[in-house]
Amino acid sequence: MPQLPPPAFHDPRHHIKIFHGDCLEILAALPAASIDLIFADPPYFLSNGGITCHAGRMVSVNKGEWDRSRGAAENHEFNTAWLAACQRVLKPDGSIWVSGTSHVIHSVGFAMQQLGFKLLNDISWVKPNPPPNLSCRYFTHATETIIWAARDKKSRHKFNYKLMRQMAGGKQMKSVWEILPPSAEEKRFGKHPAQKPLALIERILLASSAEGDLVLDPFLGSGTSALASLRRSRHCLGIEAESISFDLTLRRICSDLVHVEISLSCSQFSLDLFSDPVDRSISTKMSAALTAKLVRRERYYYFVGSLRREVIYSAPADSLEDAWRKFTLSSQSSTQVMFIIKTETEIYLKDGT
Numbered sequence: 001m002p003q004l005p006p007p008a009f010h011d012p013r014h015h016i017k018i019f020h021g022d023c024l025e026i027l028a029a030l031p032a033a034s035i036d037l038i039f040a041d042p043p044y045f046l047s048n049g050g051i052t053c054h055a056g057r058m059v060s061v062n063k064g065e066w067d068r069s070r071g072a073a074e075n076h077e078f079n080t081a082w083l084a085a086c087q088r089v090l091k092p093d094g095s096i097w098v099s100g101t102s103h104v105i106h107s108v109g110f111a112m113q114q115l116g117f118k119l120l121n122d123i124s125w126v127k128p129n130p131p132p133n134l135s136c137r138y139f140t141h142a143t144e145t146i147i148w149a150a151r152d153k154k155s156r157h158k159f160n161y162k163l164m165r166q167m168a169g170g171k172q173m174k175s176v177w178e179i180l181p182p183s184a185e186e187k188r189f190g191k192h193p194a195q196k197p198l199a200l201i202e203r204i205l206l207a208s209s210a211e212g213d214l215v216l217d218p219f220l221g222s223g224t225s226a227l228a229s230l231r232r233s234r235h236c237l238g239i240e241a242e243s244i245s246f247d248l249t250l251r252r253i254c255s256d257l258v259h260v261e262i263s264l265s266c267s268q269f270s271l272d273l274f275s276d277p278v279d280r281s282i283s284t285k286m287s288a289a290l291t292a293k294l295v296r297r298e299r300y301y302y303f304v305g306s307l308r309r310e311v312i313y314s315a316p317a318d319s320l321e322d323a324w325r326k327f328t329l330s331s332q333s334s335t336q337v338m339f340i341i342k343t344e345t346e347i348y349l350k351d352g353t
């Protein structure tokens with residue numbers, strides 16, 4: 001078995017490991033039967049010069065080189081290879097969710113049948129406000145499919161039936177999920193062309209895993225499944241090939257770690273951003289920072305409520321006055337504030353990563 005390279009990001013306290021590289025190489029080096037749940041949002045192979053409509057403007061659908069089609073046969077070969085690699089690392093009762101549009105999902109489904117996965121459901125993720133179809137020769141594309149499958153025919157997969165029923169208002173949850181695309185807030189650290197909404201992945205984790213389970217995402221993108229895992233107390237192992245997406249993931253995770261620490265321990269406030277081997281501070285290791293690239297700098301203010309001891313409002317601001325002004329204009333302005341925390345974050349990527 002090939003040797004697993006060190007993760008490019010590792011937070012042992014919150015059990016998040018992110019590898020920067022090709023998922024086929026990393027998956028081959030992971031131990032067999034070690035993962036509880038996989039969420040995979042692979043290349044859709046739709047970046048071939050088409051156009052779509054975004055915010056009322058005609059824009060290219062090209063998402064990047066990673067999304068370019070290599071032809072039906074090669075695309076299917078790739079899908080079969082990474083799905084087989086995922087199947088090897090899944091625990092016997094583990095399951096996998098794969099999202100896609102018609103460009104890729106039929107190949108994914110067929111590869112799963114060929115590999116002997118047990119198909120459980122195909123979810124239709126309905127987008128309430130889809131972009132109009134500019135050619136007026138098709139229905140407007142308003143759904144994506146997410147296939148849910150267990151490792152093999154013998155698997156006894158996890159399904160948190162009661163919770164799903166409760167979330168569906170006391171009725172059995174349907175396989176049609178209406179969920180808004182990622183909000184501007186979810187994209188505040190930068191845009192990924194294929195970013196999934198947190199709500200979608202959180203529901204997937206809640207449906208088919210337990211707290212403390214290990215979740216793998218071989219195509220991490222902007223890190224949505226790592227964030228969802230952090231918020232839902234699952235452990236996460238993510239893989240992403242592109243540096244620009246990897247940077248975005250780091251920015252989103254570091255910001256969320258601040259939120260989690262404040263929410264969990266606002267009376268004994270502690271930010272565990274300094275523990276080795278993850279050193280995200282510049283103060284403790286200046287020499288490392290000097291040979292690193294600054295990828296993010298921000299000042300944030302967190303308002304902690306006196307009745308609800310949690311962060312009730314947060315905003316980037318240059319000064320306390322500026323933050324207070326924003327707070328007074330927010331929907332939380334009538335809530336009593338117990339204290340305000342200012343954080344200054346600088347994220348450096350070491351040269352060569």
Ligand SMILES: C[S@@+](CC[C@H](N)C(=O)[O-])C[C@H]1O[C@@H](n2cnc3c(N)ncnc32)[C@H](O)[C@@H]1O
Nearest residue numbers: 022023041066194195196219221222224241242
């Ligand atoms: C559809 S996007 C995933 C988006 C993600 N779900 C999110 O919410 O941000 C697919 C991602 O897979 C990455 N990717 C493509 N091929 C890869 C490979 N062989 N190994 C690892 N990552 C890959 C791309 O760079 C891209 O960021």
